[in-house]
Amino acid sequence: MHGIETLKTRIRSGETIVGASIRMWATKADIEHTMTLRNYDYLAVDAQHSPFNEENLANVSEIANEMGIPIQLRIKHTQFTFTIGNMLDLGPSMIEVPQVEELSTVKDAVANFNYPQKGKRSWGPSRSPQTNEYPERLKYAEWWNSHGIIWMQLESIAGIVQAKEMAQAGADVLSWGPNDLAFNREANPDHFLKTDDDCINHVLQQLEGTQTKLCLRTYGDEQLARYQQMGATMFLDETAIASAPDN
Numbered sequence: 001m002h003g004i005e006t007l008k009t010r011i012r013s014g015e016t017i018v019g020a021s022i023r024m025w026a027t028k029a030d031i032e033h034t035m036t037l038r039n040y041d042y043l044a045v046d047a048q049h050s051p052f053n054e055e056n057l058a059n060v061s062e063i064a065n066e067m068g069i070p071i072q073l074r075i076k077h078t079q080f081t082f083t084i085g086n087m088l089d090l091g092p093s094m095i096e097v098p099q100v101e102e103l104s105t106v107k108d109a110v111a112n113f114n115y116p117q118k119g120k121r122s123w124g125p126s127r128s129p130q131t132n133e134y135p136e137r138l139k140y141a142e143w144w145n146s147h148g149i150i151w152m153q154l155e156s157i158a159g160i161v162q163a164k165e166m167a168q169a170g171a172d173v174l175s176w177g178p179n180d181l182a183f184n185r186e187a188n189p190d191h192f193l194k195t196d197d198d199c200i201n202h203v204l205q206q207l208e209g210t211q212t213k214l215c216l217r218t219y220g221d222e223q224l225a226r227y228q229q230m231g232a233t234m235f236l237d238e239t240a241i242a243s244a245p246d247n
Helices: 002-012 028-037 054-066 080-088 103-113 138-149 163-168 178-187 198-208 221-230
Strands: 017-021 041-047 072-073 095-099 149-154 175-176 213-220 234-237
Touching: 002 017, 002 138, 002 149, 017 213, 028 175, 028 221, 028 234, 041 054, 041 095, 054 072, 080 095, 080 103, 080 138, 095 175, 103 149, 103 163, 149 163, 163 175, 163 198, 175 198, 178 198, 213 221, 221 234
Parallel strands: 017 041, 017 234, 041 072, 072 095, 095 149, 149 175, 175 213, 213 234
Antiparallel strands: none
C-alpha cells in the first residue's frame, strides 16, 4: 500500500510522523540508503533554497511513489501558489508553501491543490500517486481531495498569530521556519512572543481542537524529543540529507 493512503489520517490522529529531507536529484539508491536510517513516513524535496528543475522532481517523485513513500515539495515562493497543480502533476503527494502570512495565500493554495468541486486544480495527473488505482476522473479527484496534504510554512509573527485561521482555511499542516522567524522577531522586539519556543507553544495552543498539525524541522533526536515534550507530533529530519552517499 502506498503510504499516502493512510498518512493524512495518521497525521490528524496525532500519531508521531517523521519525514526526511532528500535532494531533488536523489536516486533510488540514495532513497534506499535514507530509509535504512529510519523507517521514514515521507520524504521532502526543496525548490525554495535548492536547485530545481521539473525533470528532477518528476524522477524523484516516480522513484518514491514506486517505493510507496509519499513525497513533499516546498515550492519556490509564496506567490507561486498558481503553480501548485502543475507541480502535483509531476508526482508529489504534498506541497509546502513558504513564508505564509495572509489567509488569502492559504485559500488560493488550497484551491489550486484540490480538484473541483473542492478546488480548481486542472485535470491531468498522469504522474500523480495512485492514478493506476483510481483511473476514472471523478474517482481520482475524490480520492485526491481526501488524501493530498497541503502545508503552510510559518516564518513570521503575522503568520504565527493566524495559525488557527489557516487551519480553518484548509491547511493540513503548518510547518516551521525558525530562521526567517528570528529575523521577524528581531524586527518586533516588543511583541509578546519573545522566543522560538513561545511561538511554537502559541501555535500548538491555537491548533488544539483542529485536525491540523504543526511540523517542526529537526536536527537530531534530542531536539525531536524536546519538541515532542512540548506537544508536537510531526517532524522533518534535516540530518538525513547530510548522510547521503555522495557526501
